[in-house]
Amino acid sequence: MAQGRCSAMAATTVLLCLLLSLHFESARSATFTVGGSGGWTFNAAGWTKGKRFRAGDTLVFNYIPSIHNVVAVNRAGYSSCKAPKGGKVxxxxxxxxxxxxxxNFFICNYIGHCQAGMKIAVIAA
Known part of the structure; x- marks a missing residue:
């Protein structure tokens, strides 16, 4: 009987440790609204300055979908303002x-938008 209680206590302890580690992992991630209160718009390229990002952080892009979008690109796509074929839009x-x-690189691929600074480059630690 004592052995059964000990096994149950060990299982409970392991479960508690797992739940705590998940809680602390999610507590470390942050959410950033790209562009602040102005949202995802022109001249966003400098928005990342002074901010520290980590893997798992969330970027929120707020914009009017009929006139903008967000495309995840690579460095070449960021530099050239061209979305690769099959890129995530x-x-x-x-x-x-x-x-x-x-x-992590993001652009708006509507004509002229990326060229007007509607792009960001984020390095996540």
Whole structure:
């Protein structure tokens, strides 16, 4: 009988540790609204300055979907303002994108928008 209680206590302890680690992992991630109160718009390229990002943080892109979008691109797409074929395009106007470790690049691929600074480069630790 004592052995059964001990096994149950060990299982409860393991479960509690797992739940706490999940809680602390989610507590470390942050949510950033791209562009602040102005949202995802022109001249956004400098918005990342002074901010620290981590893998798992969420970027929220707020914009009018009939006139903007968000496209996840690579460095070449960011530099050239061209979305690769088959690239992930977000169009909801309230997109939430989790950052992956390393470099993350986003542009608006409506004609002229990226060239007008509607792009961001985020490095997540």
């Amino acid at each position: 977000f169009r909801s106007g309230k997109d939430q994108i989790k950052l992956r470790k390393g470099q």
